[in-house]
Amino acid sequence: MIVSSSGKTVEVALLENSKLVEIHRQRATDQFTVGDVFIGQIKRVTAPLNAAFVDIGHKKDAFLHYTDLGPRVRSLQKFYQLTANGKNNTAKLDKFKFEPEIVKTGKIDEVFKRRQVVLAQVLKEPISTKGPRLSCEITIPGRYLVITPFNETVAVSKKISTSEERKRLQLLVESIRPKNFGVIVRTAAEGKGVGDLLEEIELLSKKWKTIYDAAKTAKAPAKLLSEVDKTTGLLRDLLTPDFSRIVVDDKDLFETVKAYVSDVAPNKVNIVHLHKGNKPVFDANGITKQIKSSFGKTATMSSGAYIVIEHTEAMHTIDVNSGNKMPSQNQAEAVLKINLESAAEIARQLRLRDIGGIIVVDFIDMRDAEHRKKLVTAMRKAMKNDRAQHTILPLSKFGLMQITRQRVRPEVKITTAEKCPTCNGTGKVNATILLTDEIERALNFIMESRPKAKLKLKVHPFIAAYLKRGLPSLQMKWYLKHYRWLQILEDNDFPVTSFKFYDGEEDEIKL
Numbered sequence: 418m419i420v421s422s423s424g425k426t427v428e429v430a431l432l433e434n435s436k437l438v439e440i441h442r443q444r445a446t447d448q449f450t451v452g453d454v455f456i457g458q459i460k461r462v463t464a465p466l467n468a469a470f471v472d473i474g475h476k477k478d479a480f481l482h483y484t485d486l487g488p489r490v491r492s493l494q495k496f497y498q499l500t501a502n503g504k505n506n507t508a509k510l511d512k513f514k515f516e517p518e519i520v521k522t523g524k525i526d527e528v529f530k531r532r533q534v535v536l537a538q539v540l541k542e543p544i545s546t547k548g549p550r551l552s553c554e555i556t557i558p559g560r561y562l563v564i565t566p567f568n569e570t571v572a573v574s575k576k577i578s579t580s581e582e583r584k585r586l587q588l589l590v591e592s593i594r595p596k597n598f599g600v601i602v603r604t605a606a607e608g609k610g611v612g613d614l615l616e617e618i619e620l621l622s623k624k625w626k627t628i629y630d631a632a633k634t635a636k637a638p639a640k641l642l643s644e645v646d647k648t649t650g651l652l653r654d655l656l657t658p659d660f661s662r663i664v665v666d667d668k669d670l671f672e673t674v675k676a677y678v679s680d681v682a683p684n685k686v687n688i689v690h691l692h693k694g695n696k697p698v699f700d701a702n703g704i705t706k707q708i709k710s711s712f713g714k715t716a717t718m719s720s721g722a723y724i725v726i727e728h729t730e731a732m733h734t735i736d737v738n739s740g741n742k743m744p745s746q747n748q749a750e751a752v753l754k755i756n757l758e759s760a761a762e763i764a765r766q767l768r769l770r771d772i773g774g775i776i777v778v779d780f781i782d783m784r785d786a787e788h789r790k791k792l793v794t795a796m797r798k799a800m801k802n803d804r805a806q807h808t809i810l811p812l813s814k815f816g817l818m819q820i821t822r823q824r825v826r827p828e829v830k831i832t833t834a835e836k837c838p839t840c841n842g843t844g845k846v847n848a849t850i851l852l853t854d855e856i857e858r859a860l861n862f863i864m865e866s867r868p869k870a871k872l873k874l875k876v877h878p879f880i881a882a883y884l885k886r887g888l889p890s891l892q893m894k895w896y897l898k899h900y901r902w903l904q905i906l907e908d909n910d911f912p913v914t915s916f917k918f919y920d921g922e923e924d925e926i927k928l
Contacts (some may be wrong), residue, residue, distance in 0.1 A: 420674070421646055421698050429648055430704045431655070433802070437707040438768050441651065452644035453539045454555060454628055455479075456497070458637040462526050469529050470538065470548075474638040481537060483525045484593050487554030489567035490528060491516035493548040496567075497536040500632045508622075508629035510597035511567060534637045536628075542710070544824065555628075557621045557642075558817055560681050561606035561614060562590070564621045568599025593618060598625075604655070616886030622630070635925035649677055654804065656682060663689045666698040695906055705909050711769060718762055722755045726766065734765055739781060753788045757795050758781045764799035773824025782816045788879035793818070852880065853891065863918055864899045865925055871904075871921035878907040880916070 419430045431439040443450075457473035459481075470478040487493075492515045500503035505915070508616070519528060529535060542816045547862045548716075557564050571590050573583045586602045593615050607893070608615065624642060631641040644650060648670065652663075665671040671691045683810050692698040699705045710716075717723040721740035726733065737759045739752070763778060789812050796818065797809050797895060806823040813819070876884070878916035884891045884905055896902050918926040 418651070418655075418663045419698055419704055420663070420665040420670060421432060421433065422665070422670050427648060427670070429651055430699065431651070432702075432703075435519050435703070436765065437711060438765055438802075438921075439771075440708065446770070449741065450580075450644040450650075451542055451559065452556075452650075453640055454536070454642040455539070455551075455640050456534055456536050456632065456635055456637045457551075459531055461534055462525065462529060462531055462619040463557075464526055467525050469535075470524055471535060471551060472526060472638050473537075473549065473551070474640075475548055479539075479549040479551045480547065480827070481525075481529075481535070481551040481553070482520075483523065483528075485540060485550070485554070486528060487527075487552065488521075489515065490519055490553045491566045493553055495535055497632055500629060503633070508626040509595065511595070513597060513861045515567065515597075517731075521705050524876045535853075536632070536641075541824065556601075558623050558653070559603075559617045561603055561609055561617050562621065562654075563601040563603065564618065564625070565599040565601065566592075566774070568572050570599040571602070572600075572784070573602040574604045574606075575810060577602075577607050582607055590614065595622060598622075613660065621781055630691075648674060652677055653681075656685070658685075660685065660688060664692050664698060664702065665689070666692040678688050680749065682769075695904075697908070700907075700909055711766070711910075716766060718758050719753065720758055722758060723784060724759055724762060726770075726772075728798060732777055733772050735766075735776065735778045737778070737780045749783070749785055749788065752781045753791065754782055755773060756783065756792050757789075760796040761799045764778060764796065764803065767800070767807075767820075767822060768803050770804075774824050776820040776822060778820065779817040780812070780816060783812075808849035827840060852914055853884070856884075857895070857914075859893060860899075860903065864901065867920070867926070870926075872901065872926075873904045873906055873919040873921075873923075874916060875906045875908050875919060876916045877911040877913045878909060879913055879914060881905050 419432065421428045421430075425444055427443050427881060429439075429443075430437055431441075431442040434892065451828050457471040459471050459879065460470045460478050462469045467480070467566050468480060468482040471481050473479045495516050496505065496510075496513065500754060517697075535553070536555070537551040537553050538555050539549050540552040543549050555566055557566075571587055571594065573590075577583050577586070581651055584607055589611060590600050590602055593611065595618065600618075628641045631639070635641060648665075652674065663674060665674055670693065678689055691703065691855070696702050697705070699708075701719045708852065713723050714727070715723050717740075723738050724738055725738065727737045735896040761782065765777065766772070780792065783792070793809065793811050797885075800807055803822075808818045808821045856876075859875075861870075874884075889897070892903060892905060
């Protein structure tokens, strides 16, 4: 995991076998994260949709469908009403009397009315023109467990390897869970003892108390509980013994991550590193290059085959092409090889771009039934690490594979097109051969106006290589002229004809 923090934005990249598989961005101004708990006011109840639109402070009203209410929604609403009216003096549910469950085939207007205040949790972030999607089944996730108020069920992850371990965890959690709280046991709980799980239940119960305390005085719309930040949330959900490195470029964030890892996995704390190089952390770890090569319309693989990803309003379509390197002999085996390679790349692209909804893949036609079976198996294996819920159907008679993938967040879109660095999009070309003259003139001026400042020059890697080339290089000539060393920094995102000077405090020197 590589974490880049630039003050207002935190970017988290996840690499598997040095390949970029996920990229997450969080801005300080982001209002919503999946998992945030709100109280909102119902603006309107729409019977044909069997849903309500709720004001939780977003410019678009949030969407609450009847199927997302959960059977115990009346109990949740009763708890909130009693708390808000000062008639409930504890967050515990030991003596709480449940209301009857709602039926699965009921109507939204039987449960909620206009202007009613509702306690709900963000299920999906705002996507496109839609507001956030809400759920009234509150879940509070931790590293090993997830607690669900107004529930009695204990569920154990099916990914836990043995039935004996699942049974042990089931009995253990049953004995320590608070009354009227359900518990979901996560895969990370495998092998953990009663001390670890009890400590986590106490921590999650405190979060539920935070909701209770906030609900006593909050007026709708208001946030009652914030999910943890993106970095800590990803560590909580993803950190496994397979992690070999976590690199952070911000000192404060580094301390936060290190403290979190030392709490949940003390034996892994030495994998957390603070990035100290001159290059940006994404450049130093080859992520910028992978982003540039992975987010276009076309993604090319090492064999020369490529996939074309198109987006329509209803679905995403992916076309697999062999390129111009298809061998003339044994074509069936060659087609299978290209399709298997494409399956791995498609699985990576779906995670990387966080593509959701319906995806239709047009693989190269295969007549051999065994080959078709191998392809479906390979696709399911490639998507095994994908945390989003998904379904993969066998190839249809037309050779198409249909995939559905859960959509929780907006699709990640990064433009890989750049303005022409020479004309800057104007169509008019400046004399780029004079760039070094421009840099030198600016340098002479800065040397005179700032005689003691430490100077840095940031340019495109091609220009940096030119300035450092030869004996003596231009960099050395400037040193001999001014008796002050100019540090030259490379930035892949710089246009070839741009340059910027910075002082020792990393502030840009405006010319």
